[in-house]
Amino acid sequence: MTKDQETELLDRFNLAVFLEAVRCLDENVSTAREIDIAMRAGAGLSEGPLGRADKVGLDKVLARLEELEARWGDRFHPPERLRALVASGRTGVAAGRGFLEY
């Protein structure tokens, strides 16, 4: 597998998981903190999807989703909640706030 393919594969997996987590948040299925706990304790992920996105930087996550949306369509459409967080400067760990607080 080439380096580019590897990046694409992992990004698509991580972002599909991230987007579903955001949908759960939008539908009030659970809280950001609990979603991350559940994905670690129940699915064995090394990091929760929301905390991971905060760490990467939500501005970067948004930009990557826009690329993937252009290439693969609607299912990568960036959620409003993500745009709002980026617009208000809550871009994740570096900013002290994102989906979670730091």
Added chain:
Amino acid sequence: MYVFKAAVLGAGTMGAEIAQVISLSGLPVVLKDVDEGQLGRGMAHIREIYGRRVQRGRLTEHDAEDRLALVQPQLDYKGFSDVDLVIEAVPEKLALKQAVLGEVEAQVSMTALLATNTSALPVTEIGQSLARPQRLVGMHFFFPASVMKLVEVIAGERTDEEYIDSAIEFVESIRRVGVRVRECPGFLVNRILMAGLAEVLRAERDLSLEPREIDAVVAASKLAPMGPYALADALGLDIAQDVAQTLQAAYGERFDLGDRIANLIAQGKRGAKTGEGFYTYTG
């Protein structure tokens, strides 16, 4: 509400392990089944789990005996009048779960908490015919429950918040991690994980990759303890397919697994349990 005594209905794959986890925390638990053979196998499995803990030096033989004695196997509802919590783990059939919980409701006190370990059925529908549906919660343990720390505590449309609080307290008291989930198809973990698996299957196709190399890359990235294909094999491809179909019906195309897994199932390859899935298993 404090749970002094619990009961588990169904001594199968999940029920036996859930009863073991409860007894390990020092609580008495009734393990009820309708099939004597299943009840015997369930108890043997619990003994095995305790045996392994003793072998690993995590429990003395004496303590293991004491905890094991907390599990009371039975075929009837004897002693259910002072049970504070009943966890239903009978087969995944809506009508059966409704009937069993209806039966139980007549045996327990007014304030007892009722829980269902359903993987995918709506808690609201399971509780539909109960006299007091507000006390039914989903308590979704993961396989194998003796190892997995997470329990999703699911609120149906009619579940009262106070019962959710009690369920979370109970889950913590048996040294598990409880998260609050509002009912939706797939609940939380299966829904989010399946979204990832479906995307990996699409990436496999788009980039012409092999399952083996994908698993290797995912494992090397330390994102997850095993790659998605090994995980699907471990889960059972038929079960993964069922879950994905439920999710696709509820949320749409993003949960479409394509025909990759369906083709394997059609060849009788349903994962590790049949010796073959994406990988071949021996012994």
